[in-house]
Amino acid sequence: MSNEFDEQYELFVELLDTKTPQDAVKMLKMFGVAESLIQQIRERHEEAAIAVREHAIAPSVFAGNQATWYTGPHQDDKCWPALADQLRRKGWEKDSIGDLDRSSSQVMSMLNHPKEKQFSTRGLVVGHVQSGKTTNFTAVMAKAADRKYKLFIVLAGVHNGLRRQTQLRLVQDLVTPNQAQWMQLTVPEKDFTAPANAAAYFAKTNKQHVLCVIKKNAAVLRKFRDWLGTASDYLQDCPALIIDDEADQATVATKTINPLIREIMDRLPKSAYVGYTATPFANLLIDPGAEDLYPEDFIISLPKPKGHFGTEVLFGREPLDGEDPEDVDDGYDMIREIPDYEVDQVRPPSKAEKDSFVPEIEGSLRTAILYFLLTSGFRADRADTRVEYEEWCPELG
Numbered sequence: 001m002s003n004e005f006d007e008q009y010e011l012f013v014e015l016l017d018t019k020t021p022q023d024a025v026k027m028l029k030m031f032g033v034a035e036s037l038i039q040q041i042r043e044r045h046e047e048a049a050i051a052v053r054e055h056a057i058a059p060s061v062f063a064g065n066q067a068t069w070y071t072g073p074h075q076d077d078k079c080w081p082a083l084a085d086q087l088r089r090k091g092w093e094k095d096s097i098g099d100l101d102r103s104s105s106q107v108m109s110m111l112n113h114p115k116e117k118q119f120s121t122r123g124l125v126v127g128h129v130q131s132g133k134t135t136n137f138t139a140v141m142a143k144a145a146d147r148k149y150k151l152f153i154v155l156a157g158v159h160n161g162l163r164r165q166t167q168l169r170l171v172q173d174l175v176t177p178n179q180a181q182w183m184q185l186t187v188p189e190k191d192f193t194a195p196a197n198a199a200a201y202f203a204k205t206n207k208q209h210v211l212c213v214i215k216k217n218a219a220v221l222r223k224f225r226d227w228l229g230t231a232s233d234y235l236q237d238c239p240a241l242i243i244d245d246e247a248d249q250a251t252v253a254t255k256t257i258n259p260l261i262r263e264i265m266d267r268l269p270k271s272a273y274v275g276y277t278a279t280p281f282a283n284l285l286i287d288p289g290a291e292d293l294y295p296e297d298f299i300i301s302l303p304k305p306k307g308h309f310g311t312e313v314l315f316g317r318e319p320l321d322g323e324d325p326e327d328v329d330d331g332y333d334m335i336r337e338i339p340d341y342e343v344d345q346v347r348p349p350s351k352a353e354k355d356s357f358v359p360e361i362e363g364s365l366r367t368a369i370l371y372f373l374l375t376s377g378f379r380a381d382r383a384d385t386r387v388e389y390e391e392w393c394p395e396l397g
Contacts, residue, residue: 008041017147018148020115021067025038045071049068053110057103058103060106060301063298066298067112069113079143079178100139108147112272114144119272126302127276133276133277138173149209149240150202150210151238151239151240154166154214158216167188171188192223198234222260235267248279275295283295342362345360345363
C-alpha cells in the first residue's frame with residue numbers, strides 16, 4: 001500500500017473515535033479523498049473488524065445483520081493498557097493476557113458504535129465456573145471506555161457481599177489506574193443512593209465515565225431507574241454498557257427484577273446489555289419473540305483458561321461427537337461410597353431425638369475430615385501461613 005493510503009487510513013481510524021464508520025467515510029469525501037482510495041480504506045477496515053469478531057478464540061453466534069466496527073485497542077488507549085499492566089503485576093502470563101485481549105475484543109466487536117443515534121443490544125457471554133468471567137467483563141468495560149462509552153452499570157448478583165466484592169475489583173483494576181477519568185455512583189460500603197444532580201453526571205462538558213455497581217434488588221433498581229429519569233434530556237448521547245453478572249440469577253422470568261432492568265434500558269436510548277453466566281439455560285429459554293432479555297444479538301462461549309480446575313477435570317465426562325477421547329478429561333478417583341450404617345451414625349433416628357442426638361465421627365467421615373485438615377495444612381504451608389492444626393486434631397501432630 002502507498003504512503004497516501006496509510007495516512008488516509010490512519011485518519012479514518014482517528015475519525016472513528018468520534019464518528020460511526022459511515023460518518024467517517026463522509027468526512028473523507030469532504031476532505032476530497034478519491035473514491036477508489038475510500039473504497040480500499042473501507043475494505044481494509046472491514047477485514048480488520050471481521051477478523052476480530054470471527055477469528056478470535058471464543059466460539060460465537062451473532063445476528064447476521066449486525067454491523068461490526070471494532071478493530072481492537074489503540075496505542076493511545078488508557079483503560080485497557082492500565083488493566084493489562086495490573087494483570088502483569090499480579091503475575092499473569094503473557095499468553096493469558098493475550099487470550100483475554102482477544103476474547104474481550106470479540107465481545108467488544110458485538111457492541112454498537114457509541115456514536116450511533118440509537119441502539120439496544122442484547123447479548124450473552126458464557127464462561128466456565130470460576131474461570132475469570134469478572135476479569136473478562138472488566139476488560140470489556142475498559143475497552144468500551146477507551147472507545148467513549150459513558151455509563152457503566154454492573155448488576156452484581158443479589159447479595160451485598162458479591163456487590164461489594166465486584167465494586168472493589170472494578171475500583172482496583174479499572175478506576176484507580178485512571179482515577180481522573182471515572183466518577184462512581186456507588187462505593188464498596190454502600191449500594192446506590194441517588195445523588196442530587198443527575199444531569200451533572202451526563203452533561204457533554206463532563207468527559208468522565210460513570211460507574212455504578214448495584215444489586216439486583218427491586219428497591220435499588222427502582223431508585224436507580226427514577227434517578228435516570230431526572231436526567232432524560234442528557235441521556236440521548238450517553239452510550240451505556242450494562243453488565244449482568246450471574247445473568248441467570250433473578251433476571252429471568254421474575255415479576256419485579258426483570259421488568260425493572262428493561263425499564264432502566266428504556267431510559268437509555270443507547271444501551272448494550274451483556275449477561276455473564278456459567279449456567280445459561282434459563283437465558284436461552286427466554287421467548288425470543290417477547291419483549292425481554294433474550295440474547296438476540298450475540299452469544300459467546302469463552303474458552304476454558306489454561307490451568308482451570310473445574311468439574312470436567314474433577315469428574316471427567318464422555319467425549320462429544322468428533323472429539324478425540326484422548327483430549328477429554330476422564331476425571332480423578334474422587335467418588336467414595338458411604339456405607340448405609342454410617343448414615344445412621346450422623347443422622348438422628350427421629351425428629352423427637354434431634355436435640356439429644358450426638359453424632360459419631362467415625363469411618364469415612366472421620367477419614368474425610370483428616371484429609372481436609374491435611375490438605376488445608378499443605379495450602380497454608382505454601383502460603384507461608386502458620387496454622388495450629390494440632391489444636392484441632394492432636395493425631396496430626
